[in-house]
Amino acid sequence: MSVAKLIVGNWKMNGLLDDSRTRAQELADAARNHKSADFEMVLCPPAPLIAMVGDIVKDTDIKWGAQDCHEQVSGAHTGDISAQMLKDLGCSYVILGHSERRQNHGETSAQVNAKAQAAQAAGLIAIICIGETDAQRSAGKADEVVTEQLRASVPETATPENTVIAYEPIWAIGTGKTASADDIRHMHALIRAKASEKVKNGAWLKLLYGGSVKQGNAGEILHIANVDGVLVGGASLKSGEFWGIAQASAEGKALSA
Numbered sequence: 279m280s281v282a283k284l285i286v287g288n289w290k291m292n293g294l295l296d297d298s299r300t301r302a303q304e305l306a307d308a309a310r311n312h313k314s315a316d317f318e319m320v321l322c323p324p325a326p327l328i329a330m331v332g333d334i335v336k337d338t339d340i341k342w343g344a345q346d347c348h349e350q351v352s353g354a355h356t357g358d359i360s361a362q363m364l365k366d367l368g369c370s371y372v373i374l375g376h377s378e379r380r381q382n383h384g385e386t387s388a389q390v391n392a393k394a395q396a397a398q399a400a401g402l403i404a405i406i407c408i409g410e411t412d413a414q415r416s417a418g419k420a421d422e423v424v425t426e427q428l429r430a431s432v433p434e435t436a437t438p439e440n441t442v443i444a445y446e447p448i449w450a451i452g453t454g455k456t457a458s459a460d461d462i463r464h465m466h467a468l469i470r471a472k473a474s475e476k477v478k479n480g481a482w483l484k485l486l487y488g489g490s491v492k493q494g495n496a497g498e499i500l501h502i503a504n505v506d507g508v509l510v511g512g513a514s515l516k517s518g519e520f521w522g523i524a525q526a527s528a529e530g531k532a533l534s535a
């Protein structure tokens with residue numbers, strides 16, 4: 279199992295053909311010129327851009343993925359996209375249960391669980407997102423909420439090869455407020471312990487932190503115990519900044535050595 283840090287860019291609903299092409303080309307050039315065993319980079323563009331982005335980065339070490347999939351293989355599901363379709367487009371990963379989907383589309387942990395099974399069955403790696411709201415944290419319920427989301431969202435079929443878990447405290451997403459190193463350390467240790475009860479070889483499961491990660495804080499975050507990578511929103515839209523975040527994996531390695 280690789281110890282490379284997983285650096286995932288979630289472009290969310292941002293980008294048109296031109297700017298996305300440029301961003302993907304800049305990252306592909308960087309990846310060609312600076313091969314690194316310290317990280318694996320994944321780009322998750324909006325669905326209409328996946329094919330183009332995949333085509334641009336396919337001859338590099340950069341992988342690509344999607345931001346959601348449906349739990350069924352095919353059928354009468356207008357507007358939805360199946361895991362098989364994503365696999366067909368060369369995707370390796372799919373983000374599932376992001377808080378924006380849970381909040382804006384009413385996605386439940388049971389649905390996320392079903393989607394993760396569909397993703398795994400199609401040969402994709404499911405990046406399952408969990409995280410508490412500000413109100414839940416203030417009420418002292420962060421551990422309870424995250425533990426329950428983990429229990430209900432991660433399927434029995436999960437293995438370190440087909441599943442990644444991303445801890446994204448909702449109050450830290452797009453706010454510039456990053457969770458403290460102590461909070462991240464605590465929550466990732468909890469997630470590791472709980473996930474290991476359910477997933478065989480859970481010690482190898484990749485756990486990502488997400489929420490206002492940028493070049494300036496990535497080195498510190500990637501150095502925290504049980505942080506195997508980061509899920510980046512806003513800062514993944516600037517190729518130089520995102521590449522800088524990936525470069526910080528080497529910094530993290532040096533610090534923890």
Ligand code: 13P
Pocket residue numbers: 288376446450451452453454488489490491509510511512513
């Ligand atoms: P920001 O990096 O913009 O805070 O977004 C985090 C996120 O939601 C990634 O999935």
